[in-house]
Amino acid sequence: MSSNNVAAGVCPMGHGAAAPADHHGYEPFTMENPFPSYTNLRNEQPVMFDERVGLYVVTRYDDVKAVFEDWETFSSENAQAPVRKRGPQATKIMNDGGFTTYSGLSARRPPEHTRIRAIAQKAFTPRRFKALEPSIRANVIDSIEVMSARESGTGDIVKDLAYAIPTITILTLIGADTSQVDTYKRWSDSRAAMTWGDLSDEEQIPHAHNLVEYWAECLRLVAHAHEHGGDNLTADLVKAQSEGAEITDHEIASLLYSLLFAGHETTTTLISNCVRVLLSHREAWEQVVHNPKAISAAIDEVLRYSGSIVGWRRKALKDTEVAGVKIPEGAELLLLMGAANRDENRFQDPEAFDIARPNAREHLSFGFGIHYCLGNMLAKLQAKIALEELTSRIPSLELIDGEGIEFRKNLSFRVPEYVNVSWKEAQA
Amino acid sequence: MPTVHFTDAAGATTTINANTGDSVMETAVRNGVTAIVAECGGSLSCATCHVFVAESDLPTLEPMGEMEDEMLYGTAVDREDNSRLSCQLRMTEGQDLHVTTPETQV
Structure with a gap:
């Protein structure tokens, strides 16, 4: 992909839309643990064109929310x-x-x-x-x-x-x-x-x-x-x-x-x-x-x-930009809410699960x-x-092998196939 | 310029100059009035922008629509006769509106 970057005149460090060969670790249909790749995308290339699915992948909170809000353009x-x-x-x-x-x-x-x-x-x-x-x-x-x-x-x-x-x-x-x-x-x-x-x-x-x-x-x-x-x-x-x-x-x-x-x-x-x-x-x-x-x-x-849905699509109806990246008319976008929901610019210590988090409800x-x-x-x-x-x-409910849970292959829906549990004794 | 006075459940008041045509919810969110959550962004789907309108200001407002009325049954703090969803209140030129925000929206 680096030759494409050069041809497109974009910065090979990731400020353009063309994806590097490793796509920052992102695999569109793999749902087991997409979160490390979400962090890479937010940090390295918050708007990446993923040629494998033909979608501009958007990962930062403010960008995802702004695209959702601007329904006339998107x-x-x-x-x-x-x-x-x-x-x-x-x-x-x-x-x-x-x-x-x-x-x-x-x-x-x-x-x-x-x-x-x-x-x-x-x-x-x-x-x-x-x-x-x-x-x-x-x-x-x-x-x-x-x-x-x-x-x-x-x-x-x-x-x-x-x-x-x-x-x-x-x-x-x-x-x-x-x-x-x-x-x-x-x-x-x-x-x-x-x-x-x-x-x-x-x-x-x-x-x-x-x-x-x-x-x-x-x-x-x-x-x-x-x-x-x-x-x-x-x-x-x-x-x-x-x-x-x-x-x-x-x-x-x-x-x-x-x-x-x-x-x-x-x-x-x-x-x-x-x-x-x-x-x-x-x-x-x-x-x-x-x-x-x-x-x-x-x-x-x-x-x-x-979230149950970690990504959702939109289509640009005119030439526009997201986070300074040009999006041509007719291009399709994938808004990764799963990534936006862990944006450190919106959520403090975003990788921590904290049920007392004051702004959890700002999730997308x-x-x-x-x-x-x-x-x-x-x-x-x-x-x-x-x-x-x-x-x-x-x-007394306990999770059995939580780390090993498999998730269904899908672009948008992150679905655990099973959640096995055990318990000592149920209350009457 | 229209003005909204937001009084929180503890009695503290914040006064904000609004843009004509903006909703009270938008005015609150853009100016950091955290007592208005407005999760859904104004699509009448979450009932987290609930306000109590000062009695004297009620007659100056557009009447409530059927869906707003229905959604007010879903607020975290029970509705009262002067309850409105602030996403449905559009600021008009020169309006001076007083609202109280509930203790919680969630």
Whole structure:
């Protein structure tokens, strides 16, 4: 790459955008421990063009936040585009299967985004979340009881707790079949792999079939709500439409396609990460065991330290600059929130996990600005309930081989495959 | 130039000259008023820019929208009759606004 640097007339020490051969240690799809490479990028080349994925990688806090905020220059239209081009087999399967959606909200732009988000937001409110709290808590308690009754005295927080809780919640909110958790998880895994994964054309085929099924179910849910009504978000949206709200059936189905993925995928990861990170910092776990009021702040620090989504894309609509680096019109950017969240210019001693950190909430794990995570409150509520019940019922919980946990290969989603735990004795 | 007086829960007041058209939230964040957190950046998604507006100033404000009303049910300190989300309050020419910030936004 050094010859490219020279050809492009940029400083080989890293002030230009061209990446050095080692990319500062950054590997776009490797999620085990990306943080040392994030530090290198922030320090050595805060805006790096990574030719392996065709993205300008942005890592400093102020730059990431500024790009999120300037939605007029940096469009979200590429947020749901496949990182690896969809292959011919998958394209045919999806075309033949009537797959016609792209994005519910995250990759839409104003004024369309503003119009649809305003309608969606009304059905996604704190009062509705609070009404769900008792059933979420009951589900959490059930899951913990099943796990802690196991004679082996061991469990996997991902499988035993984090997998089903948020999935049941979002299926309930939307009016989908809550017995179909496994099916929605299979579709969601396919969505994450097809959009942000590093798949060959062959590898895309089963996922393409899953996305066809998934989209067909979203369309069916809208049709069902038209016919039968219901007390759920889908029925509310259909009703709003009939009362004059400007939203089409395709837009409602696309919104479901978004929420039935985003509404649990990242919360499963958040709950898993809360347990994983707190247990790997034992003193922090003990603190929340003894002082449950510290749980909310601990969740914010987990979101900063180990967010569910560590990178998100934008596209420049005109020639512009980020941190003095020229970004041409049409170029695509990868904002690494996982790196921004550990920027020493924003967070003191950023590599330390500190549940008393006063500004943990300034993390960018939910994005910033017009696309800020619609479900942020619901996600945090569920993580809080999970931790409240877990710390009070199994305070002796211990992590098994936390260092060895594997993370799924992905550009954006940093997902632990399992969080194995053991305990001495559960409280009745 | 419009002015906002922010009084914190302990009673200390900070007075800031605002730009016409900016929101009260933006005015606070740009001037280091830390009692306004404004996590989401003004997209009505976080309810962390909650303020209590002085009774005498309430009639000078644009009425509350339906979504702002809904989000006020998600504030850390319970809403009162004079509660508003400061991201929704746009400063008008010559306005002199008095708000109190809650003890916590989170």
